[in-house]
Each structure stands twice: as structure tokens, then as C-alpha cells.
Amino acid sequence: AKSYRRLEPRKGVAAPMAATRRVVSEQRWLTPLRVRLEPEADGAAPRASPYREPVELAHFSKTRKRGNEYDNSQLKRYLRPSLPCDLSEGYETFRDRDRGDSHPADVTPIFESLRRAGRGLDERELAAADVLTWRGNFAKVLATPWNTRDTWHMEAELVHGVTVLNVVEPEENVRREAKRQGHEARMCYWGFSFEEQCTGGSYDQPIDCLNSFCTVVRTGVGRHRLIMGGEVDCWDGERQGLAGYIELKTTRVMDSAPQVARFxxxxxxxWWAQSFSTGVRRILVGFRDDSGAVLKLQTLETLKLPGYAARHPGAWDPKTALHFADRLLTWLRQHLDALAPGTRVRLEYEPRRANWEVRCAEPAAGTIRDFLPAEARAALARAAALRAASGVGTPSG
Known part of the structure; x- marks a missing residue:
């Protein structure tokens, strides 16, 4: 089985945004954001959107039995597994999450982890923040300029100067997950099993995908300062915080040039969008065969991943990804600033139906359920008061 060779990164091209407006019966469609535009007429390179290195602010653990615990009890240490290892082991007792849940990631523990960190951390960080969300949302945005297949939706509300992005699964994704069975369902399990294999698991207890460790980081792109939560698979047992975290991934062994190119x-x-977003520096990959047996391990450095794709026509690159994320957050903030307080909107990217556009819908009042508990709104209100007292606005406000 062939692997791939390390290449040097190349620079990319980004583009500004465009606009139109249309109104549909029960909801208003606001000006969409063009994902891809022609290069600037004068040939000038697009401006860069710098990304601030993530800093860990807090962390918490999620469990099925006990809910959220604000400690590192679910952070597991990496232990190299013996090869080959069978990823189908334990499948019969696997405890999955509810795949029919269209809102699988509540933002509440992000707020609570900051509060429990003490020393007024929540108020200070929220006062300086522009956006709060989960890593998965931001990773989807980063990958959008090359996304020709995967639909994504998000919900958003501007609360006391902070854009809160909620995770929502489109109906078509929920239906597809519900139909998954047989070998396809087993393949989805293999990722969880690999985590168990790499953290000394013995399969004496059922693997539960709801048990996880999450980090909360401060980062930023362009003028936008972000607070993000993201799951962490394991740590190296040596370095503390982000420097020691490791992402675990599996993929099929590759035995042809086209397979390597697609990979x-x-x-x-x-993988880059997920790990880069929260500052995870290493990805351990288990290369498996079609039966789910891991045959080879390889560690990849997150910052070197763009170089692997650089030789391919239309290759993805960090500069384009970050510039698009900057544009999207600016575009969204402009819409939210123009709407009445408390208005919630839905972002939609549907590559099979849209013409390379991210659309923004303002549904009828009450259509999007309130995704922020009272405690989170109170924290944002206190942060806004602190911001006003200091005379400093949010980065994009």
C-alpha cells in the first residue's frame, strides 16, 4: 500500500463578496454571499486574513451518565496500539448518539466552562469576543470554497454584540444518517474504535460516543475574535494543553495515484480545517484495509497538510480558506446588525442547488428555537456592560 509524499505548501487566491436579495413567502432571504469570484481585475493579490494562534481558555468533559463535568476526566492518554488491530471489535455493544437529533451540540457548556474557570474569565473573554461557536461550524466554513458535495446549515443570533453560531444538521443529513446500516454503519463505528485502540481501551465496557473531552479556545481570523469549543481525542502524556493534544483519524490504505490525489x-x-481551528498540531492516522484492520500508523503535522495537496489543480490552501471565513463572518455581522435585536437567522450552503452561494434566511418569528439558556444570555449581558465600561467595542462591532 502506498502512502503519499510530503510537499511544500503553496499560496492561494481568495475573493471578495457579491450581493442580491429576494423575498419568499414565510421567510425573507437576505443578501447571499458569493463563495467564488473572479480574481481581481487589476491582478492584485487578495488581502490576507491573519489567523491568531489558538489559546486554551478552559475545558470540560461530556458523559452520557453524568452530563457535563468541568474537569479533564475524559481526556485520555495516547498509547500506541499493537498492529494489526481489528476496528470492528466491540461494534455489537456500541452506544451511538441520537442520529435523528438535528441540534446535536449545545453551546451551553462553552459558557459554563469559562465561568467555572474563575477569576472573571468568562466576562473578560466574552467582552472581547466577536463570535462564539463549536469548531465543527468553523471547520465547515473553512472548507466551503472547495465543497461541491456536503450541505451545511447553521443558526445565528447577535446577542449583546457577540454572534453565536449554533450547530444544526440539515434535514437531508439527518435522513441519510437514519438510513445508515450494515457495513456503512460499521465503518462509521471504526473511528470510535480506533480512539479506543489508541488509548489503551480493552472493550470490557461498551464504547460510548457521548463520552468525550472538549477544549475551549480563543482565536481569531481577520478582525474577528472567536471563542470555540472542540472535542479532543487524546493527549501525548507529556505536553500540557494544545501542544499535547492529538487528533485520531482512520482512512483506507491507498494503492493508486488517483486514490492518493482524492485523499x-x-x-x-x-482534517486540516478541524485541527487547525483549535490549534491541534498532530494527527495520528490509522491506515486500514476494507475489513477494518489497521495495518499502519503515521503521524501528520497539521501545519504541513496544505503542502500535500499543493501539486493538484485547484488545490485547497489556508490563505483562501481563512479569507473566505473572514468574509463570511463580516457578511453575517452586517446582516445581524441590520436586524431587530433577538432575530435569529439560518445560514445555508447547499452546493447541489446553490450557485456557489451561502444564503441567509430570516424565518418567521419563532421558527428557530432559542438555543441560548438564560445563564448564557446573562453572561453575555455582563460582558457587554464590561465592554461598555472600558470603552472598547468588539473586534467587528
Whole structure:
């Protein structure tokens, strides 16, 4: 089985945004955001959107039995597994999450973890923040300029100067997950099993995908300062915080040049977007065969992933990804600033139906359920008061 060779990164091209407006019966469609535009007429390179290195602010653990615990009890240490290892082991007792849940990631523990960190951390960080969300949302945005297949939706509300982005699964994704069975369902399990294999698991207890460790980081792109939560698979047992965290991934062994090309163009983009967003520096990959046996391990450095794709036409690159994320957050903030307080909107990117546009819908009042508990709104209100007292606005406000 062939692997792939390390290449040097190349620079990319980004583009500004465009606009139109239309109104549909029960909801208003606001000006969409063009994902891809022609290069600037004068040939000038697009401006860069710098990304601030993530800093860990807090962390918490999620469990099925006990809910959220604000400690590192679910952070597991990496232990190299013996090869080959069978990823189908334990499948019969696997405890999955509810795949019919269209809102699988509540933002509440992000707020609570900051509060429990003490020393007024929540108020200070929220006062300076522009956006709060989960890593998965931001990773989807980063990958959008090359996304020709995967639909994504998000919900958003501007609360006391902070844009809160909620995770929502489109109906078509929920239906597809519900139909998954047989070998396809088993393949989805293999990722969880690999985590168990790499953290000394013995399969004496059922693997539960709801048990996880999450980090909360401060970062930023362009003028936008972000607070993000993201799951962490394990740590190296030596370095503390982000420097020691490791992402675990599995993929099929590759035995042809086209397979390597698809891997570098598609899968590495998603892996980079996930790990780069929250500052995870290493990805341990288990290369498996079609039966789910891991035959080889390889560690990849997150910052070097763009170089692997650089030789392919239309390759993805960090500059384009970050510039698009900057544009999207600016575009969204402009819409939210123009709407009445408390208005919630839905972002939609549907590559099979849209003409390379991210659309923004303002549904009828009450259509999008309130995704922020009273405690989170109170924290944002206190942060806004602190911001006003200091005379400093949010980065994009």
C-alpha cells in the first residue's frame, strides 16, 4: 500500500463578496454571499486574513451518565496500539448518539466552562469576543470554497454584540444518517474504535460516543475574535494543553495515484480545517484495509497538510480558506446588525442547488428555537456592560 509524499505548501487566491436579495413567502432571504469570484481585475493579490494562534481558555468533559463535568476526566492518554488491530471489535455493544437529533451540540457548556474557570474569565473573554461557536461550524466554513458535495446549515443570533453560531444538521443529513446500516454503519463505528485502540481501551465496557473531552479556545481570523469549543481525542502524556493534544483519524490504505490525489484534495482539507481551528498540531492516522484492520500508523503535522495537496489543480490552501471565513463572518455581522435585536437567522450552503452561494434566511418569528439558556444570555449581558465600561467595542462591532 502506498502512502503519499510530503510537499511544500503553496499560496492561494481568495475573493471578495457579491450581493442580491429576494423575498419568499414565510421567510425573507437576505443578501447571499458569493463563495467564488473572479480574481481581481487589476491582478492584485487578495488581502490576507491573519489567523491568531489558538489559546486554551478552559475545558470540560461530556458523559452520557453524568452530563457535563468541568474537569479533564475524559481526556485520555495516547498509547500506541499493537498492529494489526481489528476496528470492528466491540461494534455489537456500541452506544451511538441520537442520529435523528438535528441540534446535536449545545453551546451551553462553552459558557459554563469559562465561568467555572474563575477569576472573571468568562466576562473578560466574552467582552472581547466577536463570535462564539463549536469548531465543527468553523471547520465547515473553512472548507466551503472547495465543497461541491456536503450541505451545511447553521443558526445565528447577535446577542449583546457577540454572534453565536449554533450547530444544526440539515434535514437531508439527518435522513441519510437514519438510513445508515450494515457495513456503512460499521465503518462509521471504526473511528470510535480506533480512539479506543489508541488509548489503551480493552472493550470490557461498551464504547460510548457521548463520552468525550472538549477544549475551549480563543482565536481569531481577520478582525474577528472567536471563542470555540472542540472535542479532543487524546493527549501525548507529556505536553500540557494544545501542544499535547492529538487528533485520531482512520482512512483506507491507498494503492493508486488517483486514490492518493482524492485523499490529499478532499480528506486532508477536512482534517486540516478541524485541527487547525483549535490549534491541534498532530494527527495520528490509522491506515486500514476494507475489513477494518489497521495495518499502519503515521503521524501528520497539521501545519504541513496544505503542502500535500499543493501539486493538484485547484488545490485547497489556508490563505483562501481563512479569507473566505473572514468574509463570511463580516457578511453575517452586517446582516445581524441590520436586524431587530433577538432575530435569529439560518445560514445555508447547499452546493447541489446553490450557485456557489451561502444564503441567509430570516424565518418567521419563532421558527428557530432559542438555543441560548438564560445563564448564557446573562453572561453575555455582563460582558457587554464590561465592554461598555472600558470603552472598547468588539473586534467587528
Amino acid at each position: 490529499e484534495r478532499d480528506k486532508l482539507l477536512k
